[in-house]
Amino acid sequence: MNPLDYLRSAARFADLEPASFARAVRVNLITNFTDDILKNIFVGVHLQHDVYPDIRRAPYKQYHLELKNPASALYTDKPDFTFVLFDANPFKESAFGLSPEHFDDVLADIEAYAARAGGTVVVSHFITSYQSSYQNLVRENPLFARIEGYNHAIDELAARVKNVKAFDTNRIVHVVGERHVFDLRGLYAFDIPFTHEFMAILAEEWFAYVRAATGGLKKCIVLDLDNTLWGGVVGELGATGIALGPDYPGNAFVGFQRALLDFHNRGMILAVNSKNNPEDVAEVFAKNPHMVLKEKHFADIRTNWNEKADNIREIANELNIGLDSMVFIDDDPVQRELMRLRVPEVTVPEFSVPPEDYAGFLYGLTILHQPTLTAEDREKGRMYAEERQRKTVLASTKDIASYIAELGITMKISPNDRALIPRLAQLTQKTNQCNATTRRYTEDDIARFMDEGATVVAGTVSDKFGDYGTVILVIVRPDMPKKGEATLDTFLMSCRVMGRGIECRFLDHIARKLAGSGVAKLHASFVPTAKNKPAETVFEDHGFAIATATAHPGAKVAAGEKQYVLDLAAYAKHPCPKVNEAITITK
Amino acid sequence: METESTLKKIFSSVLGISETAITGTTSPANTPSWDSMNAIVLITEIEKAFGVRFSYDEAMGVKTFADVIALVQSKRP
Numbered sequence: 057m058n059p060l061d062y063l064r065s066a067a068r069f070a071d072l073e074p075a076s077f078a079r080a081v082r083v084n085l086i087t088n089f090t091d092d093i094l095k096n097i098f099v100g101v102h103l104q105h106d107v108y109p110d111i112r113r114a115p116y117k118q119y120h121l122e123l124k125n126p127a128s129a130l131y132t133d134k135p136d137f138t139f140v141l142f143d144a145n146p147f148k149e150s151a152f153g154l155s156p157e158h159f160d161d162v163l164a165d166i167e168a169y170a171a172r173a174g175g176t177v178v179v180s181h182f183i184t185s186y187q188s189s190y191q192n193l194v195r196e197n198p199l200f201a202r203i204e205g206y207n208h209a210i211d212e213l214a215a216r217v218k219n220v221k222a223f224d225t226n227r228i229v230h231v232v233g234e235r236h237v238f239d240l241r242g243l244y245a246f247d248i249p250f251t252h253e254f255m256a257i258l259a260e261e262w263f264a265y266v267r268a269a270t271g272g273l274k275k276c277i278v279l280d281l282d283n284t285l286w287g288g289v290v291g292e293l294g295a296t297g298i299a300l301g302p303d304y305p306g307n308a309f310v311g312f313q314r315a316l317l318d319f320h321n322r323g324m325i326l327a328v329n330s331k332n333n334p335e336d337v338a339e340v341f342a343k344n345p346h347m348v349l350k351e352k353h354f355a356d357i358r359t360n361w362n363e364k365a366d367n368i369r370e371i372a373n374e375l376n377i378g379l380d381s382m383v384f385i386d387d388d389p390v391q392r393e394l395m396r397l398r399v400p401e402v403t404v405p406e407f408s409v410p411p412e413d414y415a416g417f418l419y420g421l422t423i424l425h426q427p428t429l430t431a432e433d434r435e436k437g438r439m440y441a442e443e444r445q446r447k448t449v450l451a452s453t454k455d456i457a458s459y460i461a462e463l464g465i466t467m468k469i470s471p472n473d474r475a476l477i478p479r480l481a482q483l484t485q486k487t488n489q490c491n492a493t494t495r496r497y498t499e500d501d502i503a504r505f506m507d508e509g510a511t512v513v514a515g516t517v518s519d520k521f522g523d524y525g526t527v528i529l530v531i532v533r534p535d536m537p538k539k540g541e542a543t544l545d546t547f548l549m550s551c552r553v554m555g556r557g558i559e560c561r562f563l564d565h566i567a568r569k570l571a572g573s574g575v576a577k578l579h580a581s582f583v584p585t586a587k588n589k590p591a592e593t594v595f596e597d598h599g600f601a602i603a604t605a606t607a608h609p610g611a612k613v614a615a616g617e618k619q620y621v622l623d624l625a626a627y628a629k630h631p632c633p634k635v636n637e638a639i640t641i642t643k
Numbered sequence: 644m645e646t647e648s649t650l651k652k653i654f655s656s657v658l659g660i661s662e663t664a665i666t667g668t669t670s671p672a673n674t675p676s677w678d679s680m681n682a683i684v685l686i687t688e689i690e691k692a693f694g695v696r697f698s699y700d701e702a703m704g705v706k707t708f709a710d711v712i713a714l715v716q717s718k719r720p
Contacts, residue, residue: 059688060653060656060657060688061656063656063657063684064655064656064657064659067656067657067658067659067676068659092680093680093683093684096684239687242683242687245699246683248683251687252684252687252688
C-alpha cells in the first residue's frame, strides 16, 4: 500500500478506541534517527490489519540512555514487540559508523533489554550501502566491512537469545534499490534518512511478526487456472494449446508455477478454484508436459461452474483451515472483487500484473511471511496432498474405527523436549480450531513452562501414508493451590489430524501418566472463540465432569469459559471407552 | 482546480481533516495537526505527486493552503 494510505489511517488514531479492534499490542520502537513518520506509518499498518498499536519510543537520540535505564517506560510497560533499526549510512557521520565500541555497547544493552523487557525483540540489520568513495571496490571500504560485522553480530544474538529475531533489512534494499531507500534531503534537513515508500515496506514487513504471533499466518494459496496458472482459456485452446512452455509468454507461466512449487515445498498448501470443465483441466494435468505443478501438489481441486465464493468455503472445510488463512490469486478483477465482497475473511491481493511479473508478485507478498520455518512447515504442503489419498481409503472403508486401524497410526510422545520448542510455540500461535484455550505462546514462554516445572507433552504422529509431524500438545501446570492437582493450561491439536481419535488416545495417555505420578485431579477449561467449536466437547467426550468453579481461586475467567475436572483415581479404573488402542504409542 | 483537488487529498490524508474543511486560509495556526513533522510529510508527498521540487526556503515560506497552491502552480509548466 501507498504510505499516504497508512498516514491517512494514522491521522485518525487519536479518535480510536482500542476496544473496537480485534487485538491490541504494545510496541516499542528504538531507532537513532527522527522516527515520527516511521511511527505514524507503522501505526497505519497496524490499523489496516485491525490491530490497535500502543507505541512507545526512546526520545530522539536517547536510545543508548533509555536502554540502560530499567525505569524507562520501554521496560516498565512490558512490550509485546520491540522493533530496532539503527542507520549508519555513507552520507552522514553517526556513532555506529564511527565506533564499533558503540555498537558492541548498544548490542549488549539490547541483549539485557530483551531479557528484562520480554516480548519479541526484532533487531533490524544495518543497511549495507554500496555507495562510497571506494566506488567499485566496495569490499575495501572499512565502513562496509564494519557494518557487515554488525549484521553478523545481530544474527549471532538472535541465534543465542530466543526472543530476539534478526530482521533482514537489506532484502528490502536489494529489491527496491538504495536510490529508493535513502532520502538525502530528509537525512540532512530533518535526520529522516528514509523515503516514505521504504518506511512503508519496512513497517509492513515488521508487522509480519505481529501477525504471526496473533494467529494471522497464511497457510493456503488458492489459485485460478486460465490466465493465472497458464495463458489463455483451456476450454478454447485445449490442453496443449494453452500458453505454457519454452516460449514467451508460456515460459513466464512456467516460472510462476515454479515459484508456486517453491512455496509448496516451503510448506504452503496449494488449492485450485476455477470455472472450467473438470475434464479439460484433468486433460491438462495428464497431457501437457510443461505443467510444473502436478495434481499431487494440490490439497484440493475445485474446477466447476459454481461461485468461487462457495468453492473456497468448501476448500476451507475440506482442509480444515480458516478462511482467514487463505490467499486467493486470480487474474480476473471481477472475480477478485466478488471474493472480497462475499468472503471478506479471504485475503485477495491485487493480482493485476503481466505474466512476467507473476512470480515476482508472489515473492513480494508480505502477507505470506513467516517468522521462522520449522521442519513441519517444509513438509506441510506434501502432508495435505497425502491427505487426499487417505480420503480415498476412507471412501472405500465402512466404519471409522476400522479406518483408523487400517491407517496404522503411530504417536511418539515427547515430554519436555527442548528441540521441539520452535514447533510447539508455532502450534500455539497457529492452531485456531482444535484449541481448548487458544493461548498464544512464544518460544520463550514454552521454555519458561519447562523451566518452571510444567509438563509440556507433544505428540508426533505418522501413519502408513506419511508423517503428520508434531501435531498435538498439552501443557500441564502443577502450580495448584491443592497438592495432588494439576491443570491443563493448553490442549490443542492441529486440524490436519482431526477425526482420527488421536486426541482421545493422547489424553488417555496423559491422564494415566499423571495418575501414575500421584495427581488425583486434573482440571481443564474451554475458552470459546469464533473458531474453536471443533474443540468444544473434547473434555466431555473424554469423561471430564463439568466443574462449577475455576481450579485457581481468583483466576481470571474468560467470557463463556467452561470449567472441567477429571477424577484420575476413578479414571484409572474406568478409562474413556472411546480410546482406540489401534493407535500405537511410542517413546 | 485539478491542482487544488490533488492538494486537498494530500492535506486531508496527512492532517486527518476532511477535504471540505480545507480552504485557502487553512494554516498551521488554525490546524493543530499541521505541525512541523507533518509539514515535512506534506512537502515530500506534494513533490512526489506533482513531480516538482521545492527549495528549503520555498517550503519553509508556506503560511497557508493558498500559498501551497500558488507555489505548486509556479513550478508547473
